[in-house]
Amino acid sequence: MSKTTKKRGGVVHQFIIVDPNLCTGCEIFNLFDRRRKTCESVCSFVHDGEFNPINTRIHRVRIEPILNIALACQKCDDAPCVRACPEKALEQNKETGSIIVDDDKCNGCAFCIKLDDSPLIYRKEHAISAC
Secondary structure, three states: OEEEEEEEOOEEEEEEEOOOOOOOOOOOEEEOOOEEEOHHHHHHHHHHOOOOHHHOOEEEEEEEOOEEEEEEOOOOOOOHHHHHOOOOOEEEOOOOOOEEEOOOOOOOOOHHHHHOOOOOOEEEOOEEEOO
């Protein structure tokens, strides 16, 4: 897993790239003073301020019984999850490419989850959480 940058509309922003040839799905990521946290927990901490893998924006997909692949939002130029929302509750930040959810508009219908190419948006209580 590494952090990289992508230029969008003249603005450079960072996102996570996971190399499936290196990721074994071990769930271990060394962070600060060798404390061990999962990639999922670290992602949750960065976004939500708590080490809670349930709220992660990284999800591992098991393709074969022995192969795990980690996925992270690729911040698509024309995000299908944003287009899929009938309530217009999702918006893509033009500077960072991150998907922002307006909890007041989101009704939890999950169209964004069903129509997105990747399983990186998930339900959180009665709303949706994204990158």
